Amino acid sequence: MGTVTLLILLVCNGVSASEQSMRQAEALLNAGRFSEAREILLPLESRYIGDPRYDYLLGLVLLETGEPGKAAFALERAISADPKFAGARLDLARAHFASGAYNDARKELESLRDENPPPSAAKTIEEYLSLIANRQHRLRMEYRLGSRAGYDSNANSATNASSFLGFDLLEQSRETASPFAELSANVIFLKPLSAKLLLDTRLGLRRRNNPDASFVNSAGGDISIGLKQVSEGSTRSLRIQSYRVDVDGKLNSKGISLAGNWDHEIRRNLRLGILGQIGRTTFGDSLRIKDVDQYLFGFTSEWSFGVGGRGSLGGSLLAGTDDPRRSGSRYARDLAGIRLNASWAFSPRFTAQFTAGLIQSDYDAVFFEQQFSSPREDDLTQVAVKLNWRISPKWLMSHVVAYSNNNTDVDVFRFERIETSLSINRIWR
Template sequence: MFRGKILAMFFALIWAGSVLAAGPDLEKASQLMKEGKAGQAYALLLPYEFEMAGNVRYDYLLGIAALDSGNPAKATFVLERVLSLDPNHAGARLDMARAYYQLGNLERAKKEFTILLGMNPPALARTTIHRYLAAIASREKARQTGLKGYIEGVWGHDDNINNAASQSQIAVPAFGNLLFTLNPTSRKTGDGYFGVNAGMQYDHRFNPDLGVHAGASTRNRSYFTNSAFNSQILDESVALGFGPDDNEIRTGIAMEQYDMGSARFMNMDGVTVSWRHAMGPSDLIDTGAQFFAYRFPAASLAINGFNQETLSAGWVHVTGSGKGMTFASIFAGQQQATNGRADGNSTLAGIRTGAQYTLRQNLDFFASLGIMSNQYDKQNAAFLATRHDTLYDASMGLDWHLNEAWSLSPRIDVTRNQSDIVIYRFDMTDVSLVLHRDFR
């Protein structure tokens, strides 16, 4: 009986393989497309892509099925195969142009439509092409100047509002490991909070290869019982952009003012240079260099001032279905103490990765993870050790889109700092709910 089951499974596998080997039913797929059932046609064709890629008829059907079932990124990949084999395939070029239009890559869509006009298409196709070109011109004009903004309310609880160690006493080696009791404000303290955040972004293109980008945002947090730690952060930036949207170099300045309680805690000013390049409809690379000066106005904190230079590189990928997005970035740099910081200069490096995925039409899931190492070069006089910190942070949550303008986002953020010096070790968990409103 056991032998009989093995034989049955063997023949079933052979039968299944022969079905795949037979290839997809292209006539059925074509009929499904004519009936407006692109999703069914896509499901029928996709399992055979590995075996059938390079077959012009199959690739064209798969490409238009992907496009008409809401997968324009996938469509561009497949239709590129068609055009590489048959550059004069007018249908593939038209649908390629439509796919880029849906993806918002207006420059590439315009290029494909213009090539089509030079191929002397039939009157009906020519009318369609002109309609798309008029829509692209309208969208390009609207994109020459854009102003958008947001406002959001935040409610949450942070179990370590001062990023402090949890111990109430610490041993100090410079004093023979004598135990010192920490002031309550220097120990881990939790509290609930509410806040209001807002921001705006202005973009203007003088021509396709020159633009200006300016933005400002504010983040405000008020704690229920520990008002001394209330914070107000204001960020401003302005940059010139050189090149088209999909291959742009930006150079500009950025500033931040950070108030805690009723006093200024920190000022940051700096310059930035970045290069963003689209490597197709689904991938983007972003590299940059930054120089920032951090200064602490209070006399008791001024010793902590430093300058920081960093280099960074990142990559963003959108899945073929358009429902998912992943990103990864790396950075490295150094800090130069400007006023005798206790731990001296430092070198830093880190990575960050994350993803976002559409669970359903109005619900997205997101998550990210970051790690940063910071190695200092001066022995701390009090703790008789050279400081080395490793900071870990993780976030995840949901974006529930109530409509085109409003969204509600529950999220959790966890941070842990490991350090050779006990006073710098801390962990923090922040749970919040964000009500967000976009303005465009």
């Protein structure tokens, strides 16, 4: 009996030690210490070959230490044991790319892209698809038609007060709830210019109707054209972008800007980036006093976690300023913001996303001096939860619940808003 107990203890200790070794190897992989991880994993091959987790980790270290052919065999074993292992499939595509098997890599990447991957994985997929298309001198196009319907508790983002400074507010200036319906269309053209450089052109159109608040029915569009430089783990872009929004059949605002960003993979599961934008916003005739030149700068980060990067956490810090273009304008302001986001892939077809942000605006001027003596200050809080269901490679359904709250010392600019909607998108590639 004692001998049996001893044998059981030895087996359990062996399993525990091996499990600890795999955890250590995974930590080394995430830290970019690939050679050390390889030294830990290779001695375990005879015991754990065929285990999808082990084969995945082994495939990764072989890929990162310059043996993509051997890596592909290990990753294929992991996928054979678990065909839905998206992380292994993504790294298999990377192994095919490193081996020069671009068509095999492209097929795997396109299949993953059609399964609604988490944001961090989507960035990696797009980088490799761009690199492959550039090497094959192949134009990529995407067309998307969308419909969205829901309910908006405050379609005009207005105060719930009925009067201000002793005057009754018009209906258009008071909080108005309404159901809504929205249609949208988007087109993307990606034209290779060299092995790493591409021309990125995008066009979007949308229209929204609010039956109980028709005075804020809107139609708009945006267009952008820019250059994008892509390499493994890094993307740089510079683009000119413009938009226009009409409300109740009249110009509400339009703008043009020059925007740039750089996004780089610091290590396997961590990306950092910077962004900047210089632009001009022009409003309709009755709102021209709000015309401003805008300057924005920020830092971004994204950390992926879980097997195959199923989850991600990210954030951004923003700072900017608005300079009025008209004398006497009170709309000069400095702004600072923070935004947090998280996502999790429950399955290849179902993902959830969460975002939360705060933008603080400090205006230079006092609004309504007859009642206020200090410059206006706004704190805009926004929170949203989005659930995505990839019905098929060509159909995507999403449900969104969003909350906004603008807290300000000037009552007429204070508002609270809740919006819930269901959208369906048809995609052609």
